Amino acid sequence: MVRGLLILGSRGQLGTELTALSRATGWATTAVDIDECDITDPEAVDHWLAVSRAETVINCAAWTRVDAAETEADSAYRANATGPRVLAARCEAAEALLTHVSTDFVFDGSASAPIDEEAAPHPLSVYGASKLAGEEEVRHGCRRHQVVRTAWLYGQGGPNFVLTVLRLAGERDRLRVVADQHGTPTWTGHLAPAILRLAELGAPGTYHLTNSGSTTWHGFAEAVLAEAGVERPVDGLTTAEYPTPAHRPAYSVLDNRAWRLLGEPPLPPWQDGLRAYIAELSAAGRLSARH
Numbered sequence: 001m002v003r004g005l006l007i008l009g010s011r012g013q014l015g016t017e018l019t020a021l022s023r024a025t026g027w028a029t030t031a032v033d034i035d036e037c038d039i040t041d042p043e044a045v046d047h048w049l050a051v052s053r054a055e056t057v058i059n060c061a062a063w064t065r066v067d068a069a070e071t072e073a074d075s076a077y078r079a080n081a082t083g084p085r086v087l088a089a090r091c092e093a094a095e096a097l098l099t100h101v102s103t104d105f106v107f108d109g110s111a112s113a114p115i116d117e118e119a120a121p122h123p124l125s126v127y128g129a130s131k132l133a134g135e136e137e138v139r140h141g142c143r144r145h146q147v148v149r150t151a152w153l154y155g156q157g158g159p160n161f162v163l164t165v166l167r168l169a170g171e172r173d174r175l176r177v178v179a180d181q182h183g184t185p186t187w188t189g190h191l192a193p194a195i196l197r198l199a200e201l202g203a204p205g206t207y208h209l210t211n212s213g214s215t216t217w218h219g220f221a222e223a224v225l226a227e228a229g230v231e232r233p234v235d236g237l238t239t240a241e242y243p244t245p246a247h248r249p250a251y252s253v254l255d256n257r258a259w260r261l262l263g264e265p266p267l268p269p270w271q272d273g274l275r276a277y278i279a280e281l282s283a284a285g286r287l288s289a290r291h
C-alpha cells in the first residue's frame with residue numbers, strides 16, 4: 001500500500017533524515033520547507049495537503065535557535081505555536097494524522113528520574129514555552145495527533161553539538177563544557193525510523209522518543225572526541241560558570257514509556273547513535289578536527 005506522507009521543515013536535521021528514510025521505505029513522500037510551505041500560511045498548507053494527498057503529516061518545522069528566542073520571542077512563537085495551530089486546523093479538516101515534534105525543554109529540570117509523558121511541563125525558556133504552546137495547539141486542534149518529544153538532537157546537516165565540539169577541538173587546546181545538565185543525545189538516524197513507525201501505528205497521544213541512557217553535555221563532548229579519535233582535554237563547568245540567555249533544564253532525561261507500551265523496542269543506546277554519526281561524518285570527509 002502506498003502511504004501518502006507530507007513532511008514539513010524537510011531541510012532541517014530531522015526533516016532531511018525522515019525524507020530520505022521514508023522515500024527508501026515505500027512512503028509516497030512530499031517534502032517541503034519554508035520556501036515552499038510556511039506552516040503559518042493556511043493556504044500554503046492546504047495546497048500541499050492537496051498536492052501530496054497525504055494521510056499523514058509530520059511536522060519537523062520549528063524555530064530551534066534556543067538562545068535567540070529569548071530576544072526574538074515573536075518569531076519563535078510564530079513558527080512554534082502559530083504554525084502548529086494552522087497545521088492542526090488544516091489536518092483536522094483533511095482528516096490527516098498530524099505527527100508533531102516537540103522537545104525536552106518543555107520541562108524545568110527539577111526531576112531526578114526519567115520523565116514520563118504524564119509529567120507536568122514547566123518550561124524555563126521562551127523556546128520551551130513556545131514549543132509547549134505548539135503542543136497544546138496540536139492537541140486541541142486535531143483529533144488525530146501525535147506529539148513526539150525528543151532531546152539533544154543531532155544528525156543530517158546540523159548545526160548541532162557534535163559538529164560544534166569537533167570544530168572547537170580544531171581551534172583550541174582544551175574545551176570547557178557544562179557538566180551539570182543531564183539529558184539524552186539522540187541521533188536522527190535512530191529517531192526517524194521510530195517516528196515513521198509511530199505514524200504507521202497511528203495511535204494518538206504524547207510520546208517521548210530518545211536514544212537510551214543519559215549523560216551530561218560534558219560527557220557527550222568527551223564521547224564525541226573519543227569516537228572521532230581526537231585527544232583534547234575537556235574541563236567541566238557548572239551552568240553558573242557558563243551563563244546563556246536561555247535557561248536550560250538541569251535534568252531532562254525522557255522516559256519513553258508510551259512507546260514501550262505500544263510494544264516497541266527501546267531506541268539504541270546514545271553511544272551507538274554517536275558512533276554511527278561519526279562514521280557517517282568520516283565517510284563524508286567531514287571530520288575536520290586537528291589531531
Ligand SMILES: NC(=O)c1ccc[n+]([C@@H]2O[C@H](COP(=O)([O-])OP(=O)(O)OC[C@H]3O[C@@H](n4cnc5c(N)ncnc54)[C@H](OP(=O)(O)O)[C@@H]3O)[C@@H](O)[C@H]2O)c1
Nearest residue numbers: 009012013014034038039061062064101103150151152153
Ligand atoms: N535540535 C535539537 O537539539 C532538538 C532537540 C529537541 C527537539 N527538537 C525539535 O525537533 C524538531 C526538528 O529539529 P531540527 O534540529 O531538525 O530543526 P532544524 O534543523 O532547525 O530544522 C527546522 C526547519 O524548519 C524550518 N522552518 C522554520 N520556520 C518555519 C516555518 N514557519 N514554516 C516552515 N518551515 C520552517 C527551518 O528553516 P530555516 O532554517 O530557514 O529557519 C528548518 O529548515 C523541532 O521541532 C525541534 O523543536 C530539536
